[in-house]
Amino acid sequence: MPITLASLVQNSSLKLAVLAGEGRLDAPVRWAHVSELADPVPYLDGGELLLVTAMKLDVEDAEAMRRYVARLDAAGVVGLGFAAGVAYDTVPPALLDAAREAGFPLLEVPRRTPFLAIVKAVSAAGAAEQYRAVKAGFEAQREMTRAVLSARGTSGLLAKLAAHVDGWAALYDVSGALVAAAPSWASRRAAELTDEVRRLRDRSATASAVVSGTGGRAGDRVELQSIGSGRRVRAVLAVGTGAPPGTAERYAVNSAVALLTLTTERSRALLEAEQRLGAAVLRMLLAGEADHARAVAGSLYGTLLDEPLRVVVAEGASARGKAAGAREPGAGGAAGATPEEAGEPGGALPAGVEALAEKTESAAARAGESVLLVRHDRRLVALVADGGAAAAACADFASRTETAAGGGPVGAGPMGAGTEHGVVVGVSAPAGLASVAAAFKQAGQALSVARRRGRALVEHEDVASGSVLPLLADEAVRAFADGMLRALYEHDAHGRGDLVASLHAWLSRHGQWDAAAADLGVHRHTLRYRMRRVEEILGRSLDDPDVRMELWLALKATATVPPVQRDRGRPRRG
Numbered sequence: 001m002p003i004t005l006a007s008l009v010q011n012s013s014l015k016l017a018v019l020a021g022e023g024r025l026d027a028p029v030r031w032a033h034v035s036e037l038a039d040p041v042p043y044l045d046g047g048e049l050l051l052v053t054a055m056k057l058d059v060e061d062a063e064a065m066r067r068y069v070a071r072l073d074a075a076g077v078v079g080l081g082f083a084a085g086v087a088y089d090t091v092p093p094a095l096l097d098a099a100r101e102a103g104f105p106l107l108e109v110p111r112r113t114p115f116l117a118i119v120k121a122v123s124a125a126g127a128a129e130q131y132r133a134v135k136a137g138f139e140a141q142r143e144m145t146r147a148v149l150s151a152r153g154t155s156g157l158l159a160k161l162a163a164h165v166d167g168w169a170a171l172y173d174v175s176g177a178l179v180a181a182a183p184s185w186a187s188r189r190a191a192e193l194t195d196e197v198r199r200l201r202d203r204s205a206t207a208s209a210v211v212s213g214t215g216g217r218a219g220d221r222v223e224l225q226s227i228g229s230g231r232r233v234r235a236v237l238a239v240g241t242g243a244p245p246g247t248a249e250r251y252a253v254n255s256a257v258a259l260l261t262l263t264t265e266r267s268r269a270l271l272e273a274e275q276r277l278g279a280a281v282l283r284m285l286l287a288g289e290a291d292h293a294r295a296v297a298g299s300l301y302g303t304l305l306d307e308p309l310r311v312v313v314a315e316g317a318s319a320r321g322k323a324a325g326a327r328e329p330g331a332g333g334a335a336g337a338t339p340e341e342a343g344e345p346g347g348a349l350p351a352g353v354e355a356l357a358e359k360t361e362s363a364a365a366r367a368g369e370s371v372l373l374v375r376h377d378r379r380l381v382a383l384v385a386d387g388g389a390a391a392a393a394c395a396d397f398a399s400r401t402e403t404a405a406g407g408g409p410v411g412a413g414p415m416g417a418g419t420e421h422g423v424v425v426g427v428s429a430p431a432g433l434a435s436v437a438a439a440f441k442q443a444g445q446a447l448s449v450a451r452r453r454g455r456a457l458v459e460h461e462d463v464a465s466g467s468v469l470p471l472l473a474d475e476a477v478r479a480f481a482d483g484m485l486r487a488l489y490e491h492d493a494h495g496r497g498d499l500v501a502s503l504h505a506w507l508s509r510h511g512q513w514d515a516a517a518a519d520l521g522v523h524r525h526t527l528r529y530r531m532r533r534v535e536e537i538l539g540r541s542l543d544d545p546d547v548r549m550e551l552w553l554a555l556k557a558t559a560t561v562p563p564v565q566r567d568r569g570r571p572r573r574g
Contacts, residue, residue, distance in 0.1 A: 002028040003125030005049065005079050005105055011121060014113050016081070019096060021105030027078040032122040034115050039071060046076025049107075049122065051115045053083045059092035069098040078105065081118065085111030130247065137251020140164040141259075144252075148259050157259060158182040164252040167241035171227075171260065172197045173362040174234060190238055193222065197236045200224050207233070225253070227260045234264040274300075279374045282381065285436035294433070301383075302370035308386040308430040311439040312360075312394055313447050315379045316350035317401075317422025317456075352423045353380050356397050360384065363393035381440075386430040398425045398457035424450050425457040481554035487537045499537070500555075502530040507552045511542075 006025040009016050018025065030047030036056045037043070044050075050072060058064045072080065080099065082091045091108055099106035109118070140160065147156030158169040159182040168186035171179045176198040181187040193211065200207050203226065211222045220240055227235040237260060239245070239253055277300070284293035294305055349357065357373055357380050364371045367389035374381045384390040401423050426447025428439035442460040450458035488499045502520060506527060509516040517524040531542060540547045 002030075002129050003122060004028050005107070007125070008049070008118070008121060009107065014118060014121060015110050016113070016118075017108040017110075019082075019091060019106045019108050020099035021079065021103050023103060024078075024105050027105070029078055029122055030126070032081075032115070032119045034119075038068070041071050041075040044075050044077060048077050049079045049081055049118070050077050051081040051083070051109070051118060053086040054092065054095070055087045057095075059088070059095050062094040062097065065092075065094040065098040066101065069095075069102050069104050073102055073104050079107060080104065081107045081109045081115075083109045083111070083115065133247035133251060136164075136248035137255065140248075140252035141255035144256055144259055148263060154260070154263065155180045155182065157256060161239065161252060161256045162186070165239055165241050165245055165249045167239065169240070169256070170238040172201075172236040172238070173365065174201060174358055175362050176201060176236075177362060177366065179235070179362075179366055186240065189220070189240065193224070193238055196224060197238070200226055200236055201233045203233070223253070225257050227257060227264055229261055235260060275374070278372050279376075282372060282374050282383070282436075285383075285433065286440055288434070288437055290433040290436070300370075301372055304370040304372065304383065304385055305433050308432060309383050309436075309439075310386050310391055310430060311428040311436060311443040312382040312384060312391075312425060313379060313440075313443040314353050314356055314382075314394075314423050314425040315447070316353055317424050349375055349378055349380060350423075352401065353378070356380065356394065356423050356425070357382070359393050359397045360390045364388070364390040383436070391427075394425060394427070395457060398423060402456035423456060426450055427457065427459040429460045477553075477557050481557035484538075484550065484554045485558060488534065491533075491537060497530055497533065499530055499534050502527055503534055503551060504555050506531060507548060507555070511548075 004026050008014060008029065009018055009025065028047065029049050030045070032049045032051060033040075033044065034051045035043065036052060036054075038057060040050065057068065069080070082095070084090055091106065096106065098104075109115070143164075144157045144160045147160045148154065150156050152159075154171055158171060158180055161169040162182045168181065168183060168189065170181035170186060170190035170193075172190075172194075173179050176194050178187065178190055178194075181190045196209065196211050200209050207226045209224045211224065212220065221242065221244065222238055222240045223245070225237045225239070226233045227237055237253075237257060239256075241249070245253060277296070281293045281297045281301075284290075284296065297305060357375070360371055360382060361373065363369075364384070369385050369388045369390055371385075371390045372383040382390075382394075384394065424447060426443040426445065426449070428442035428446065431439035431442075446458045446460045446463055449463050450456065485500065488503065491497065491499055492501075498520075502516075502522075505519045506513075506516040509519065513524040513527055517527045520527065535542055542548060542551075
């Protein structure tokens with residue numbers, strides 16, 4: 001504790017006597033200062049014990065002494081030491097009465113006690129207090145360092161910090177969500193600061209703020225400190241105390257900020273090494289080398305590789321055709337990335353995809369899950385636990401993106417094309433470690449479907465359980481269909497038969513001549529003649545099941561008027 005007037009009075013070597021202000025002797029003394037000025041206030045900072053001989057004071061004027069004491073009290077001076085036996089044998093009555101009326105501490109300094117002795121006593125006490133504070137700060141730093149390196153990690157650090165400041169501490173991730181709090185009862189109070197945390201997050205990485213009276217507690221003082229070594233905030237620390245932290249507490253808070261910065265903002269070399277290790281593990285899994293991948297990963301990803309997982313592939317809503325070397329979705333598995341390429345880290349992610357990555361990592365950290373994230377060619381490839389918090393965070397982020405697009409296709413709204421905030425996400429079905437390669441393809445297929453449908457997220461189960469027909473709306477498919485059927489349409493346009501309608505009826509009846517002819521209202525021999533003409537014009541055999549399949553999909557893609565209706569009501573031919 002800092003030295004007080006009471007401790008100075010109790011110092012037997014000083015022999016100070018209390019003449020007034022006995023109830024305010026617990027005030028801490030920052031310094032002892034000598035001044036004979038009638039108004040020394042402009043040269044004071046507050047917290048001083050002012051020492052005077054009254055040689056230049058009008059100590060006989062009661063009103064002047066009342067004003068003098070009032071100015072000292074208002075300036076934060078903690079007390080007045082009067083040297084007896086120098087200019088006056090005792091304290092003048094006007095000064096004594098003014099001090100007693102104001103309840104202002106007045107100490108009598110005997111002639112044999114030089115002012116220098118008091119100054120030295122205050123200075124020595126201050127130095128001792130500073131040493132104790134520094135020592136306590138170093139001890140707090142050691143304890144928090146051991147805690148953060150222990151199994152409890154960040155939670156242990158917060159517990160030590162809360163004990164050292166005699167309050168509570170909490171940590172928030174970059175999204176503003178509460179990660180941990182200590183003691184446990186502080187979680188509810190910390191959760192009320194979410195809005196303040198988010199405002200601080202949007203400032204530089206050296207920002208701080210003080211919030212008072214949170215949670216309905218008027219005496220609660222909460223200090224927020226951003227965590228991060230660069231311009232980007234990585235986390236936010238909240239420290240709640242009943243009063244502003246002292247020197248020792250300030251050392252503890254600063255040490256906690258430094259340790260949290262080290263844990264959240266690791267060196268670039270270490271981060272790149274972890275990303276390359278994750279990429280190597282992913283490449284092995286995509287190559288079907290699950291055992292090798294498990295051996296390389298070790299315990300880095302916890303139980304992620306031992307449980308059902310999902311593969312997530314994400315890219316910007318306006319990324320198609322813009323990424324370097326972009327190919328048609330599906331050409332290499334995951335929206336243009338081959339399995340080999342998907343395991344190579346590199347390439348800055350669009351803001352929306354990076355935000356998705358951070359949201360996924362934060363959710364996994366809060367839930368104690370592990371995730372494997374690889375950034376490649378402006379795309380994100382992630383392995384997340386099936387049914388876990390990370391998977392739910394992906395879905396929630398995509399849903400918010402779609403909502404921000406106004407319910408329309410992502411890429412068309414304010415979060416879509418023209419910005420870097422929209423995302424398109426494909427999610428595989430649950431898979432085991434040996435099936436990651438297949439799951440990667442599923443995620444790529446789902447991503448392609450999501451982009452075609454203007455959706456922010458599509459799961460492979462949605463694709464597999466639905467119909468393939470909506471996929472035929474792609475312009476490339478339509479162009480293929482038009483090219484395949486063009487000759488038949490041109491034949492029919494010259495009035496030489498209804499080959500397209502006949503082909504549709506025959507395929508829809510699985511090649512049953514009588515049923516198809518009845519649908520068309522023609523004789524079966526007429527239909528046989530028409531099918532031979534189709535084969536001659538196309539140069540392909542209808543006996544080939546692949547040809548029949550392609551022709552049927554082409555007819556569906558062109559979305560023609562149901563051909564059966566064309567011959568309804570017409571006279572039979574042949």
